[in-house]
Amino acid sequence: MFDPQKLLEQFLGGSHGSPAKDAKPAGGMSPDFMKGLATGGVAGGLAGILLGGKTSKKLAKGAVKLGGTAALAGLAYKAYESWRAAQQAPAAEAPPPMKDVTPKPEGTRFLPAASAERDGMSLAILRAMIAAAKADGHIDAEEHQRIFARLDELDLDTEEKAFVIDELRKPLDIDAVVKAAITPELAVEIYAASVLAIDPDDPAEQAYLAMLASRLKLEPGLRMAIEKETAKTVA
Secondary structure, eight states, X not given: OOOHHHHHHHHHTOSSOOSSSOOOOOXXXXXXXXXXXXXXXXXXXXXXXXXXXSTTOHHHHSOBOOOSHHHHHHHHHHHHHHHHHHHXXXXXXXXXXXXXXXXXXXXXXTBOSSHHHHHHHHHHHHHHHHHHHTTTSOOOHHHHHHHHHHHTTSOOOHHHHHHHXXXXXXXXXXXXXXXXXXXXXXXXXXXXXXXXXSOTTOHHHHHHHHHHHHHTTOOHHHHHHHHHHHHTTBO
């Protein structure tokens, strides 16, 4: 079995391994990819290849500041805590804003201490991001070949490549994405990762997000908080 945490780090553009498993930076990359990775964030990660093949993708055109599993967990954690604070505050009193852009979620349900839990979380998020990339239905056979060719430039082992290719080839299955959200915290992370993976101006992808939020049973206020936080990561 490949290391899901390492692969998710590569998706999210993290230059270091996850805290639980000291993943090494990927090597053997093309100069263009290394240049993107040096800027940090999802646009420089593996997701930039999978989600940025089409010029319509917002992710490919913007400089995405988010990078690494811990940063994604921090984003989701802040959105969730901001929403909870708003729920608990008196109606006439707005809750004070959380100053830390990416609070440390280490040891929380957003970034569990147990490595096995992190593996499961990482797999769920990986599958959610790939599913979101397919939401507009525009990844055709030619685009698949282009993505597969660029995957060959990366330092991925056979199992990692097979996982990505298999997930790309599968029909879009929102049921599987929702089923993987076994905790409310993971549901928030899955939705945040999916928001990062779509073009906010594409009607088909917006429809997918609306359906995903509904199926994940995210309250409107929580969904808004997640989208607000993810929007801050795109310049």
